[in-house]
Amino acid sequence: MTGQPVQLRLIGPVQLAEQGRVLDVGPPQRQAVLAALAADAGTPVPVELLVDRVWGERPPDRARTALYAHVSRLRRVLARLAAPVRLDRRNGAYLLGIDRDRVDLHRFHRLLDQAKNPRCADDRRVLLLREALANWCGEPMAGVPGTWAAGLRRGTEPVLIGAAALWAQAELRLGHAAAVIDRLSDLIGRYPLAEPLVAAFMRALSAVGRQVEALQCYATTRDRLREELGAEPGSDLRDLHLAILRAGPDRPPTASVATTVRPAWPVPDPTQRPIPRQLPSLGAGFAGRVRELTAIEAAFAAAAYGGEAAVVAINGRGGVGCSALAIRAAHRVADRFPDGQLYVNLRGGGAGGQRERLIPVLHRFLRTLGVSLPARTGGIEEAAGMYHLATAGRRLLVVVDNARAAVDVRPLLPADPGCGAIVTSRRALVGLDGATHLHLEPLSEPEALDMLRQLLGARRVAAEPDAVAEVARWCGYLPLALRAAAARFAARPRWPLAELARRLADDRRRLDVLDLTELSMRHCLAGSFRDLSASADAKDHAAAAVFTRLARYDRDDLSSSDAAVHLCLPVTEAEALLERLVDARLLDSPAPGRFRMPHLLRLYALEQPHPVTDPAR
Structure with a gap:
């Protein structure tokens, strides 16, 4: 890091140095706070995320107090630098004001990308x-x-x-x-x-x-x-x-x-078999998800050394950004899979025992891998067998987007050691044994604001900070809704963002504002509801009816007993239907026995015809 007056080192022991002089950062926990901030240098890191990075899923009772004390002491250390580095508090987040090129890990990635x-x-x-x-x-x-x-x-x-x-x-x-x-x-x-x-x-x-x-x-x-x-x-x-x-x-x-040198990871002879590169391009306006990206890279670390095939399953409700995260992560780990990357968007199809719909997908994969298909092909078992044979001895990454059930994913997963797969779905695919499961929640407010800043431009966002915060709130901090709102106004550069906030504040217009041809919250939410309402399972039909009835209940948060009274059902039956809605990502459950319907889902439910089905039957 020649020529940099201040260096923040993460590759090795956490150190803060200036002109060869190393400053004492403090004990390991304070080093963890500094590292957690430096990992997102120049970007606000929410307090909740800092607590999670430093103490994990079970922080001590006074974790926030301890965090504030560590931040205070870090500020004193940073103030001793000849060119002080700022550590500011912004909207429930901390921002380490240091050039990312002075953090060795970020500089490493920049130099590596150039190389x-x-x-x-x-x-x-x-x-x-x-x-x-x-x-x-x-x-x-x-x-x-x-x-x-x-x-x-x-x-x-x-x-x-x-x-x-x-x-x-x-x-x-x-x-x-x-x-x-x-x-x-x-x-x-x-x-x-x-x-x-x-x-x-x-x-x-x-x-x-x-x-x-x-x-x-x-x-x-x-x-x-x-x-x-x-x-x-x-x-x-x-x-x-x-x-x-x-x-x-x-x-x-x-x-x-x-002198014949090969790339960092072993690769096949490209003259002998094709190397597919099917990953979709990276979209603009990606924010947050640092913890999830780190977890995905860690899961694939074993595959890089030729261990067992790694599978990462990402789930979350419609619009939360599962697909964007999967594609971003796939690009980050692609170098570890030199035999190529395969991609398919199942669009929620193929569930309910209809695995035969996967045959065209397998055939497409096989052709991409250079396999000549016979004139007559058999069923799913034969196609899956040919696929597993074709992937044997290769190091492939497979991305399966928008799956509905684990049974639809298994035939598409390569079993050869060193391969990997990333799967996205609305529901948690608990049937994928050995997978690393990640559940996505909406972005934090600072992350949502960062995303709008990328999509609308920093100058436009900085000019109307209150309006931007309102836009993010009415979008429920969902990436798809934020993209739709930004797209709606990107073509209207002379309109004030306060007008977008005003339109989103109107319950009667909100989904219309967020309904574009390519980015439609209404269409996204309809997929989850249709899975229940079109299901052959009577309990799914009952749960769909409960969804539309609960939207007319004038409370955002309710208990199992509240729902039972409103639905005229025994508590156990009401809770079973509510849990089914949680599994379908049409309700949130912040705590056992507590349920909440996010406002965008409520608005969509209110648009549906009043249920004829009585859930008590």
């Missing part, structure tokens, strides 16, 4: 990666307690290892094998199972005529993989080992062994 550019020459790539890796002096946030810090470590270390392997490859192409041996000797001691580093190290040894040591390195790695993971080396390492054996210990290294 990955295919147009970047090797000499330039080497310089970028040397700088990116210069401060890597141990595990990220070493000594910082908590599950958030542990998740960030698990997600960051594979990226660091991949960057080191990318650097080694560029150095080898430039003929700098000795530099690679010197640096990787230390790294492999810390990460002995990181096959990309082992492969680069073996190539470097072979390049200087030390084939015997390269073969011994392979044997040591293979033994450790068997002992610690019960796994064999990946195909890239096995192929390299075979190439060195064929060259022989007394022969000079050949170009295929010494």
